[in-house]
Amino acid sequence: MMEILASLPMLAEMNSGQIRLGILVGYLALLLFLGVVANRFFTGTKNDFWNASHGIGPFLLLMSMFGTTMTAFALVGSTSYAYQRGIGVYALMASSSGIVHSLCFFLVGVKIYQFGRKYKYATQVQFFRDRLESDFAGLLIFPVLVVLVLPYLLLGIIAGGGTIAAMTGGAFEPGGMIPDNGGIPFWMGSLLICLVVLSYVFLGGMRGTTWANAFQTTVFMVLGIVTFYLLTMNLGGKESLMASMDSLTKNLDTEFSTRQSMPHTLYMSYMLIPLSVAMFPHLFQHWLTAKNAKAFKVPVILHPIFVMLVWAPCVLIGAWASSVSPSFEQNKVLQTLVATEVGPIMGGLLSAGILAAIMSSLDSQFLCLGTMFTNDVVTHYGGREKFSDRSQLVIARVFICLIVAVAYALAQLGASKSVFNMGIWCFSGFAGLFPIVVAALYWKRLTAAGVISGVLAMLCSWLYLFSQSNWGANKEFMIYLWRNEYPVMPVTVILLCSALATILTSLLTRPPSQQTLQKFFPDRAKS
Amino acid sequence: MNRFVLWLVFVLVIAHHDFWFWNSPDRYLGMPVGLVYHMGLSIITAAVWAFVCIVAWPAELDEFDQEQKVAK
Helix, strand or coil, X not given: CHHHHHCCHHHHHCCHHHHHHHHHHHHXXXXXHHHHHHHHCCCXXXXXXXXXXXXXXXXXXXXXXXXXXXXXXXXXXHHHHHHHHCCHHHHHHHHHHHHHHHHHHHHHHHHHHHHHHHHCCCCHHHHHHHHHCCXXXXXXXXXXXXXXXXXXXXXXXXXXXXXXXXXXXXXXXXXXXXXXXXXXXXXXXXXXXXXXXXXXXXXXXXXXXXXXXXXXXXXXXXXXXXXXHHHHHHHHCCCCHHHHHHHHHHCCCHHHHCCCCCCXXXXXXXXXXXXXXXXXXXXXXXXXXXXXXXXXXXXXHHHHHHHHHHHHHHHHHHHHHHHHCCCCCCCCHHHHHHHHHCCHHHHHHHHHHHHHHHHHHHHHHHHHHHHHHHHHHHHHHHCHHHCCHHHHHHHHHHHHHHHHHHHHHXXXXXXXXXXXXXXXXXXXXXHCCHHHHHHHHHCCCCCHHHHHHHHHHHHHHHHXXXXXXXXXXXXXXXXXXXXXXXXXXXXXXXXXXXHHXXXXXXXXXXXXXXXXXXXXXXXXXXX | CXXXXXXXXXXXXXXXXXXXXXXXXXXXXXXXXXXXXXXXXXHHHHHHHHHHHHHCCCHHHHHHXXXXXXXX
């Protein structure tokens, strides 16, 4: 099939970079088309723009939640990290995520959905303001969430720009603004990604985002498996897939095929990182789109399988790549292998798959930032009645553009940063907020002062440890529990500080009113 | 019911810390055995969550869905 396509007269005249570029352009155009179609279903109300009128069923909920949690971190970061550390990366991040993510969906997501529907919340801050009877708690949580989402946005923009630059290599003559590899320059690729995502988010709102997520999740899962097959066959050089896999695994250094260099305490502490999903504002918004609580069952059950289908091939390819070449560039292991080991048409499709994973998170993050600013700042302080649905949507779009401009500018400065490392710090911050959301849902004694001190404790410990790691430059940064033994990830300390501050301060301050307890714990208010 | 779910998750967490395959260089199905074990754990995790959704799905959520349906 691919040979037939490659022999077409037009394609035969194009070099491989140009073919991949053509496929990328076609894919991005398809996404824009999806946004236009979603726009035809848009009712014009803010509820439709932010929550798709709470009409998302189990399948789309699964695809959108999974697509949102899997980002550049899952495809590009996992391959690069496995290239440095071996197969242990799967246990560190994937099998643990399968357990913890589903737990968060079950214990936090469904409950949040229930309150969100009942009391018409669109954002986390609205929930916390109501639950804690405190305006200030909301005012504090809003910027913290925005600051934590920002590096997450950077992850996507950096990986997107890097992917386009690597995949279009050779499409143009180097010189002028075209870099040495003859591909689209990083600044232009990352700008293109931002503009396409902005367009379909603006056109289709949450419905467009969900559709695009479902489409892109299908694309990156299917193409990921095809990539794995092709790369394994090419790198292994045997007749069957199993024989190629066996041959590649046999060549692995034991450091890459085992976890011999991984301390047990460090490994255990990694399990705290996936707790971050409980406080992702973009995931919160997806939870609210569910048609009913029952729709959560499918994502809760299938999420671990989906994580496996994406992570296992990436980790294996990353580990095998270590025995193929020791000199792959950071964040570009997968892209470089795809560009060099498979044909241009398949390479173009696969790079579209990588972009799909990246964009399926970026869109939700863009949308949630606009929703938060409009609901938590503009209408909260300006008065809901003063703004029509139309003007609220305009404000949301303007704020999204501003944030994307800031993230884009920062991405140009941090293009060489490790995607995996940046992700770990970002997720550690969100995981530090986990005790707060769990306490808000399950602990009657939680107070506003408790949450405020918990958030501040998370912020201070996170900033302190981040600065100690030289703002992420020290990739081996860890905390030692005893002298130079028993290392753990910084998230352990961040989570502990936040939990202790929340619990102790809550116990020392006045409990919430009976009215609030009745509202959030109707069955247990008097116990 | 949540306590029951937390116990199941605790068992999964223990199973996740597979010190028995930590340094094993063995291969199975063309992959390092430690990785195969964790892929298996992902499948078992999905099975555990399926079990939880069938036997421990909070009844209040079904009532809530019903209320929402009536309200529409």
